[in-house]
Structures are given as structure tokens and as C-alpha cells.
Amino acid sequence: MTSRESAHRHQTVPSDPALRVKALESLLVEKGLVDPAALDALIDTYEHRIGPRNGARVVARAWCDPQFRQRLLSDATAAIAEMGFGGLQGEHMVVVENSATVHNLVVCTLCSCYPWPVLGLPPIWYKSAAYRSRAVIDPRGVLREFGLALPEEVEIRVWDSTAELRYVVLPERPRGTDGMSEEALAALVTRDAMVGTAKVAAGEAPGPS
């Protein structure tokens, strides 16, 4: 046996997690601990109902409604609840605002905390060791990898989600969007702009949802 095969024998989870998960689910269903239809409903919720389009609507409204923006910055949980969003992993929300002189970036160095009700489940890069390790020590380098080079005079604020507060960035409204409807504005707002790894561009097609 090669050392690689030997390592496989002793790892906590065998290399085929699909089989392990299937076996675990069958056991837990048979024991009466889990309703498989509840699993279907949870998966459907996060695949189809909750995602970054929610957050984009919050951002667009804040751009159009100065009073809502104020409520959003002072009590984000309540303001976001006005739009019908909240719940798991969004029980305690904080919105931080970008400007010409301040750029915010959100990370969770200890695990992968992320504001589910407004952004959905996090992408792989947000959960990666590469992002979690470097966002706090080299945020400018991280942003350059995302194609965003910020001038030195812009202050970068990194928010490490070490507690149950969940952070969302309110990006700057792009120039040349004055006449646009709230709905059209929401279509410009990308997930990455609400994490802080991108800016919102006028007329840009929505990025990866």
C-alpha cells in the first residue's frame, strides 16, 4: 500500500462524501430524526428563494430613499425586515457604507459567517483559506485579485465577522444612473459589491448571482 492509500484509510471522512452523506441521511430518516421533505424544503429555500437579489433590492432602495438609507445604517436588521428579509444568519445585521474615501470589505477569518437572508449562501472563494487568511492582512492585494485597485488615500475598513453580527456593504451608486428606476438599479448590484470585493458599475451586466 502506498502512503497515499494509507492516508485515505485513516482519514475521518472517506474520499466519497456523497456515499457517506447518503448513508447518514438514510440512517437519520430511519431513526425518525429527520424528515427528508424538510431537507428538500431547506435546499429549495437557498437554491431558489434566498440569494443576492434580496440584497440588491435593499441597496437599490437605499440609493433611492434617503430615509430608508438612514434607517438601514442605524438599524439594519429592522430596515431589512421592512422589505421582508431576515431570519437564519441575518438575525443581527449591520450595513457599512462605501464612499469616495472609504471602502469596506467583509470577511469571516474564523469560519465563514455570511448574511444569508440578503446574500444567500457564500461562494467558495469566501469560504477559502486564501480569502480568509489574507483579507485582514492584505486587503488591497485581495481586492487587486478581484480586479479592484484602490488609491492609497482611500481608507479600507475590513469587518471580521467574529460574532453574530452579519455585515453587508452599501456600495456607492454609480454615476450616470440618475434617471434609473429602483428595479433597474437593483439589477446593477452584484453580490461581490455587497461583500466589498467589487464596485457597482453603471450599465454592467449583473455578475455571478
Next chain:
Amino acid sequence: MNGVHDLGGMHGMGPIEIERSEPVFHERWEGRIFALNRAVGAWARWNLDASRHSRELIPPAEYLRMSYYERFLAGLIELIVQHGLASRAEIESGLPAPGSLKPVPALMANGVATFVAAGAPASRDLPVRPRFRAGERVRARNIHPATHTRLPRYARGRIGAIERDHGVFVFPDTNAHLRGEKAQHVYSVCFAARELWGSRAPEKDRVYVDLWDDHLEPA
């Protein structure tokens, strides 16, 4: 614990791989284990902090090799066994032990929407006094518990300022071990990048870390 999960400030983890048009789940089993964690968690035998700690206990080399959802699987198996919902023998054989069946699952399909919308707030409406005020200078304590903590290594011993008092929350460092909620104030603490990383860090940059009263001392 000074585990490999405490990644802030480490080097050598490679480039950030950005996938365009990424699906929510890449494979079916990822969705199933994500949902299983929630559905089994609904039995309330443990809490979110204990669940995080179960993944921190994965040996470092394994932790870095595994994907996010592989860690969910490994952590959930440990919690299920530790808290007696199923034995290791049952998990290995796939066969329920006689007499171990529950009449009704804790989370049924018709309860999912409410379960998701209600969430599980970690704040507590208790008259606990804050030890610090906004603007006050504080030092993150230089502690190295071998147990769960949400005070990351890179902030320990460093001086910052209280940016905002978020109110009273459960304290994960005890709650993860089911040793009480020990509710106390949580603050966003603002650290200058230079305080954390030295004089070569950009002068204006800041890192905000959410910390509890027990993590902080006056500076």
C-alpha cells in the same frame, strides 16, 4: 483553541479562485449535508457555537484538505455521536439500534419556512452592564484557551478602540462547551492596520473585530 481554522493573517494559502456563475451547491450531497446540519440541529442537543467548534476540532491537515461541506459532514457526525442521537456503530453500519426510533422529527417540511424566517437570535434581553463605552481604548486580552474562542490570534494583545456597542449576546467561548450562555456586551473594536501588522501596513486602513467584554481589558 489555536487551531488552523483561525486563519487571519496567515500566508501561503494560494491565490483566491473565483468561479463565475457559481451554483449554490456543486453536487447534490452538498445540499443534503447543509440541510442535514440544520434539520438535526433543530433537536437542540447542541448550539451553533458547539457546531462551529466541532469543525475546529478536525485535525489541521484534514481541515485544510477538506471542502467546506466535507467539514460539515465530519463535524455533524461527531456531534451526533457525542450527544447520543446515534452511535458510531449505527453510523458505520447504517442500521438503527433496536428501540432507538423517534416518533416525529424535530423539523418537518411544513415547519421549514418558519424555521428559516425566525432564525435563532444570539442577543439576550438581559440587564448586563457594558464594561466599555464607544470611543474607549481597549486591549484584546492575550489569552490562549485550548477551548473554543471567537478572539482571533491576530488581535490578541493589540490595542484598539470601541467603535460600537452591539448589546448583550451569548458568549460562544462558554456556550460552545454547553457551560452556560454567560451573556455580555459585544463591541465592534477598531484596530489600526499598523497596530496589527506593523509600520509597513497602510496608515489609514482599519480592521474591525467583534469582541465580547471577556475578551477585552482597559488600555
